[in-house]
Amino acid sequence: MHRFFTGLSRLMAILGxxxxxLLILLICVSILGRSLNTILHGxxxxxxxxxxxxxxLALGIGPVNGxxxxxxxxxxxxxxxxxxxxxxxxxxxxxxxxxxxLPEKANSLWGMIIEIVFALVMVTIAIKLKDGMYSxxxxxxxxxxxxxxxxxxxxxxLLGASVAAVVAVYMACARVVEALTQRVIIPIAEGAEx
Amino acid sequence: MTNLEIGLVSFPALLILxxxxxxxxxxxxxxxxxxxxxxxxxxxxxxxKLKTESFSAFSSYSLSIVPxxxxxxxxxxxxGMSQSLFKAAESWLGHRRGGVAMAAVGxxxxxxxxxxxxxxxxxxxxxxxxxELRRYGYSGGFASATLAAGGTLGILIPxxxxxxxxxxxxxxxxAKLFLAAMIPGLLAAVGYVLVxxxxxxxxxxxxGTRPPVPMNERWRALLxxxxxxxxxxxxxxxxxxxxxxxxxxxxxxxxxxxxxxWLNKGLTLKTLAESFVMVARSTAMIFFIVLxxxxxxxxxxxxxxxxxxxxxxxxxxxxxxxxxxxILVFYLVFGCLMDSLSMILLTIPIFFPVIAVLDFGLSMEHxxxxxxxxxxxxxxxxxxxxPVGMNLFIINAMDRDTPISETYKAVAYFVTSDIVxxxxxxxxxxxxxxxxxx
Numbered sequence: 001m002h003r004f005f006t007g008l009s010r011l012m013a014i015l016g017x018x019x020x021x022l023l024i025l026l027i028c029v030s031i032l033g034r035s036l037n038t039i040l041h042g043x044x045x046x047x048x049x050x051x052x053x054x055x056x057l058a059l060g061i062g063p064v065n066g067x068x069x070x071x072x073x074x075x076x077x078x079x080x081x082x083x084x085x086x087x088x089x090x091x092x093x094x095x096x097x098x099x100x101x102l103p104e105k106a107n108s109l110w111g112m113i114i115e116i117v118f119a120l121v122m123v124t125i126a127i128k129l130k131d132g133m134y135s136x137x138x139x140x141x142x143x144x145x146x147x148x149x150x151x152x153x154x155x156x157x158l159l160g161a162s163v164a165a166v167v168a169v170y171m172a173c174a175r176v177v178e179a180l181t182q183r184v185i186i187p188i189a190e191g192a193e194x
Numbered sequence: 195m196t197n198l199e200i201g202l203v204s205f206p207a208l209l210i211l212x213x214x215x216x217x218x219x220x221x222x223x224x225x226x227x228x229x230x231x232x233x234x235x236x237x238x239x240x241x242x243k244l245k246t247e248s249f250s251a252f253s254s255y256s257l258s259i260v261p262x263x264x265x266x267x268x269x270x271x272x273x274g275m276s277q278s279l280f281k282a283a284e285s286w287l288g289h290r291r292g293g294v295a296m297a298a299v300g301x302x303x304x305x306x307x308x309x310x311x312x313x314x315x316x317x318x319x320x321x322x323x324x325x326e327l328r329r330y331g332y333s334g335g336f337a338s339a340t341l342a343a344g345g346t347l348g349i350l351i352p353x354x355x356x357x358x359x360x361x362x363x364x365x366x367x368x369a370k371l372f373l374a375a376m377i378p379g380l381l382a383a384v385g386y387v388l389v390x391x392x393x394x395x396x397x398x399x400x401x402g403t404r405p406p407v408p409m410n411e412r413w414r415a416l417l418x419x420x421x422x423x424x425x426x427x428x429x430x431x432x433x434x435x436x437x438x439x440x441x442x443x444x445x446x447x448x449x450x451x452x453x454x455x456w457l458n459k460g461l462t463l464k465t466l467a468e469s470f471v472m473v474a475r476s477t478a479m480i481f482f483i484v485l486x487x488x489x490x491x492x493x494x495x496x497x498x499x500x501x502x503x504x505x506x507x508x509x510x511x512x513x514x515x516x517x518x519x520x521i522l523v524f525y526l527v528f529g530c531l532m533d534s535l536s537m538i539l540l541t542i543p544i545f546f547p548v549i550a551v552l553d554f555g556l557s558m559e560h561x562x563x564x565x566x567x568x569x570x571x572x573x574x575x576x577x578x579x580x581p582v583g584m585n586l587f588i589i590n591a592m593d594r595d596t597p598i599s600e601t602y603k604a605v606a607y608f609v610t611s612d613i614v615x616x617x618x619x620x621x622x623x624x625x626x627x628x629x630x631x632x
Binding site for chain 1: 212213214215216217218219220223224241244245246247248249252253254255257258261262265438441442445446448449452466467469470471473474475476477478479481482483531532533535536581582
């Protein structure tokens with residue numbers, strides 16, 4: 001069970017990372033296009049080469065139209081897709097030194113409560129994101145340049161948010177079982193990175 | 195309760211939750227949500243707000259710089275740039291007394307110029323330099339302390355994720371903040387080198403020596419670090435000269451380091467997937483705090499608490515310098531307990547309005563940049579102070595033979611140098627603002 005959810009979280013992280021990589025490439029292509037465009041409009045191509053420049057520009061060499069909008073839509077998916085892995089590996093930053101003197105049993109009970117609240121929050125975030133998506137579908141809002149419906153971006157994000165909610169609920173259940181049976185299912189991970 | 199009272203009560207409530215091990219982002223999220231519900235006595239507003247809150251917090255063009263810089267750091271590690279940096283620094287400095295440790299600091303500074311995260315710098319340089327330091331007879335505590343302190347250069351020398359967050363919170367120009375961080379970052383490296391030379395004189399048995407390297411080999415080693423210089427130059431230079439936006443600069447940097455890592459055969463499908471996993475963990479942690487802080491700060495703004503606090507502080511007629519000192523000491527103390535990004539996201543919306551109305555004889559923009567650099571330094575000190583200095587833990591985990599108490603003793607010297615530097619920068623704002631156009 002734990003292996004399944006860890007595998008799922010890793011898969012989401014790799015999906016998110018792939019989208020991030022695509023965005024990076026998109027931005028680089030856009031910068032390249034913009035620079036070439038500037039050069040083609042510049043003094044270098046003023047004289048005899050102006051025909052070549054016009055021909056190249058007609059091919060559409062320039063910044064990628066609406067790259068900004070694609071980055072915003074893609075990065076939202078990436079971040080949501082990254083959430084499950086952070087959650088399941090206990091990667092969220094917290095201050096642990098004041099609770100370290102508590103008895104083990106109190107600590108595991110308190111850890112359970114935190115994990116339940118966390119799961120409630122993640123589920124709420126996912127449900128509200130879904131409501132937000134429906135609002136976007138109803139109003140039919142589109143982005144400025146590419147004019148794609150904003151709810152597409154919401155839908156992608158909802159995929160990540162849903163997995164994050166499922167993983168959070170799984171973690172809460174695991175901690176409840178741990179607290180009831182005093183058995184460690186998921187060892188508490190080491191501190192977070194940043 | 196009036197709205198203001200709700201706002202004021204929320205601080206201790208939030209702190210209690212955080213000190214009770216509630217993840218910081220979650221604590222802010224819950225406090226913010228409950229607070230918002232109380233302010234107008236209408237919990238449904240919170241739920242309505244959440245329909246767009248998470249998406250708009252995450253679909254941010256300017257914040258997309260954070261995962262890109264983190265990925266760039268991972269690629270730099272895979273590209274073997276840490277080895278070539280250390281080799282170059284070691285060939286020039288290694289034969290001196292404490293020279294290998296100085297080389298480690300130099301290499302950390304170099305790595306910091308292509309990596310925006312302290313922990314990644316400490317981890318990467320630790321793996322490269324710690325075995326070398328031990329081989330040449332450096333004591334475990336001294337070697338670990340050097341690398342933990344050197345790791346903080348990752349964030350002090352631009353690019354820096356903490357500065358990106360600060361810039362967004364205070365609506366400052368990222369390029370100018372990066373530029374302003376340059377001299378303080380180099381001062382930090384120089385300070386650490388001084389600490390090393392003092393330390394080895396006080397503890398002669400803490401460091402060994404190594405034979406000098408011939409001159410032609412030194413130059414060759416220095417030439418091998420060209421990818422680092424190229425990437426640093428194009429990212430920070432490009433952002434500063436306005437060739438591209440900070441986000442575009444981060445994308446160029448990630449692409450460039452990725453390309454070099456691939457050419458050096460460090461980047462394979464397997465290491466790429468591992469990089470994604472590492473970046474995912476840190477990114478999600480940061481953005482969950484961003485989300486929680488957004489909700490909490492939105493709530494605070496509704497209660498007018500930040501404005502009231504800043505008006506109260508000003509009406510008391512304290513000297514601006516006293517207030518600045520109190521804030522910096524606050525960061526030093528809390529930095530021992532909390533991580534730097536949480537602290538900045540939590541406190542800047544409250545402290546910055548206070549600082550902004552005080553008269554330090556600086557223009558608004560210069561004041562914001564100067565304060566940002568000071569905050570950057572004091573929060574990073576928290577990475578090398580007990581009890582929860584993350585850099586110390588990372589290095590300690592690589593060298594299990596050295597008791598962490600030994601590292602604590604040696605790291606005190608480096609913390610002293612940090613504090614001396616902060617005092618210098620407070621007394622002479624010109625050091626920070628020197629490179630900025632007036």
